[in-house]
Amino acid sequence: xxxxxxxxxxTTTTGAGYGLLFWLAVLAHRGLVGPDFGFGLLAFGxxxxxxxxxxxxSTLHLGRPERAWRALSQWRSSWLSREGIAALLTxxxxxxxxxxxLFWHNNSGYVAWLGLFGGVMSxxxxxxxxxxxxxxxxxxxxxxxxxxxxxxxxxxxxxxVLASALAAVGGYGxxxxxxxxxxxxxxxxxxxxxxxxxxKIDRSVSSSAExxxxxxxxxxxxxxxxxxxxxxYLIKEMGFVIARKHRTKLRRMxxxxxxxxxxLGISIGWFxxxxxxxLTLAALGFxxxxxxxxxxxxxxxxxxxxxxxxxx
Amino acid sequence: xxxxxxxxxxxxxxxVIDLDICVGCHACAVSCKEWNASGQMAPLxxxxxxxxxPDGVWFNRIHTFEVVExxxxxxxTVHFPKSCLHCDDAPCxxxxxTGASYKREEDGIVLVNTDxxxxxxxxxxxxxxxxxxxxxxxxxxxKCTMCVDKIYNENLPEESRVPACVSTCxxxxxxxxxxxxxxxxxxxxxxxxxxxxxxxxxxxxxxxRYLPPRxxxxxxxxxxRLLEHxxxxxxxxxxxxxxxxxxxxx
Numbered sequence: 271x272x273x274x275x276x277x278x279x280x281t282t283t284t285g286a287g288y289g290l291l292f293w294l295a296v297l298a299h300r301g302l303v304g305p306d307f308g309f310g311l312l313a314f315g316x317x318x319x320x321x322x323x324x325x326x327x328s329t330l331h332l333g334r335p336e337r338a339w340r341a342l343s344q345w346r347s348s349w350l351s352r353e354g355i356a357a358l359l360t361x362x363x364x365x366x367x368x369x370x371x372l373f374w375h376n377n378s379g380y381v382a383w384l385g386l387f388g389g390v391m392s393x394x395x396x397x398x399x400x401x402x403x404x405x406x407x408x409x410x411x412x413x414x415x416x417x418x419x420x421x422x423x424x425x426x427x428x429x430x431v432l433a434s435a436l437a438a439v440g441g442y443g444x445x446x447x448x449x450x451x452x453x454x455x456x457x458x459x460x461x462x463x464x465x466x467x468x469x470k471i472d473r474s475v476s477s478s479a480e481x482x483x484x485x486x487x488x489x490x491x492x493x494x495x496x497x498x499x500x501x502x503y504l505i506k507e508m509g510f511v512i513a514r515k516h517r518t519k520l521r522r523m524x525x526x527x528x529x530x531x532x533x534l535g536i537s538i539g540w541f542x543x544x545x546x547x548x549l550t551l552a553a554l555g556f557x558x559x560x561x562x563x564x565x566x567x568x569x570x571x572x573x574x575x576x577x578x579x580x581x582x
Numbered sequence: 583x584x585x586x587x588x589x590x591x592x593x594x595x596x597x598v599i600d601l602d603i604c605v606g607c608h609a610c611a612v613s614c615k616e617w618n619a620s621g622q623m624a625p626l627x628x629x630x631x632x633x634x635x636p637d638g639v640w641f642n643r644i645h646t647f648e649v650v651e652x653x654x655x656x657x658x659t660v661h662f663p664k665s666c667l668h669c670d671d672a673p674c675x676x677x678x679x680t681g682a683s684y685k686r687e688e689d690g691i692v693l694v695n696t697d698x699x700x701x702x703x704x705x706x707x708x709x710x711x712x713x714x715x716x717x718x719x720x721x722x723x724x725k726c727t728m729c730v731d732k733i734y735n736e737n738l739p740e741e742s743r744v745p746a747c748v749s750t751c752x753x754x755x756x757x758x759x760x761x762x763x764x765x766x767x768x769x770x771x772x773x774x775x776x777x778x779x780x781x782x783x784x785x786x787x788x789x790x791r792y793l794p795p796r797x798x799x800x801x802x803x804x805x806x807r808l809l810e811h812x813x814x815x816x817x818x819x820x821x822x823x824x825x826x827x828x829x830x831x832x
Binding site: 335 | 584585586601606611635636637639640643644645646647648649650651652656657658659660662664673675676677678679680681682698699700701702703704706707708709710711712715716717718720721722723778779780781782783784785792794795
């Protein structure tokens with residue numbers, strides 16, 4: 271599949287933003303971060319910039335962005351529609367939580383529970399995003415069981431790395447320390463999920479040129495003449511081959527950047543509080559690059575079955 | 583509404599394509615383009631039609647495959663026209679977030695309302711057959727309409743009320759009719775020739791059917807010789823020719 275930049279940006283930034291909203295609520299609930307205006311402004315500012323920026327960028331790849339509101343109407347059948355509605359509903363608890371924290375200096379008790387509810391809604395929104403892809407049978411590499419966990423775990427993972435960096439920068443030593451274990455857990459879990467995903471899509475057998483044409487009973491099918499001598503819409507949108515050519519190298523880079531280096535940074539920071547700010551920021555930088563590469567690869571290496579008619 | 587029809591009428595208008603007859607002339611694709619460029623889905627935008635990289639919207643495409651039998655190495659060429667299959671369980675319809683994509687209750691034709699389509703392209707991702715086209719110029723999705731503006735047009739003579747690809751096919755490789763009715767001509771044709779749907783494993787339940795190439799005659803028997811053997815000796819020639827032949831052969 272052609273990896274559209276707007277969709278890669280959208281899924282990674284909203285994933286990290288929603289993950290951060292979840293972890294902020296957890297930190298408030300556990301009383302590890304008080305209703306500090308400066309820290310709240312920075313944290314919610316980053317979280318909402320990521321979420322709103324991502325959602326806006328997702329409208330950029332539309333042919334008619336001015337009609338985007340119509341996408342909210344078909345929640346009965348369409349995961350894209352459900353995602354739009356979930357994203358809008360999630361703003362209610364999360365924005366209320368941010369307002370209580372910033373303007374009424376309260377982030378504990380029932381406000382923390384409101385925040386946790388917003389965190390769950392955030393994850394639900396990430397789930398609807400992942401289902402858009404997981405429900406497409408025509409793209410066998412997406413309609414596997416590991417797609418949904420991949421989106422959810424990477425959202426919690428990137429949100430945790432981001433929250434760790436913010437806690438370190440904001441001087442919340444206790445919060446940063448508490449976050450170490452969940453962050454390391456989700457970095458490891460993310461790696462397991464991605465490795466399982468890759469091994470699954472490499473092993474799965476799906477349609478072939480023989481079933482696509484129905485000519486399998488006569489022998490081996492090979493395209494000898496394409497419908498056009500120039501690439502058409504289908505080839506340009508679905509026939510992306512660069513990632514499939516370099517998949518092994520690219521996957522290795524994802525493992526190093528998204529999971530390996532952040533894991534190293536966060537674990538060393540555990541023992542070296544003097545340089546924890548530098549280490550968590552470095553972990554965040556590597557993780558951002560790694561997750562963007564992971565998402566690019568998720569789109570780019572997925573092969574649409576229509577390519578079977580085109581020998582690509 | 584992008585849910586599939588709850589009470590389908592049972593009528594399933596569709597095409598039956600005979601792969602044994604098709605010669606791959608692309609007339610159906612050209613005729614489709616001609617009709618639909620001014621029909622319900624108009625325009626079918628072309629970008630750089632006379633430039634270095636021509637590109638445009640097509641609802642019908644003809645692929646040519648070579649099928650090689652592994653044991654004998656015998657190969658056959660199969661021309662393979664492909665357009666929307668108007669699936670019973672059309673995934674392009676249910677993924678649509680706006681309601682622009684819909685399947686008609688009365689005859690099963692899958693259409694796009696380009697007035698509310700947002701051009702998210704998700705339907706083209708959901709379709710396994712590549713039936714969905716993006717019009718870059720208009721920013722909306724387009725697709726085969728089964729010539730809905732032709733097949734019901736009472737201003738046309740009755741025999742013309744079939745999709746453009748069917749009326750134009752010079753070899754009669756394309757048939758049109760109600761595949762939901764087991765007694766229709768097309769259903770009988772499908773039954774007689776073991777017609778099949780494409781990629782059944784995708785679960786889309788396509789309506790259009792393909793008729794497989796007929797078995798190839800294998801073996802060493804040659805076609806009977808119908809022409810008289812040409813006598814290349816000079817005996818049967820005229821006087822002058824025999825005389826020239828005699829002198830030159832000396």
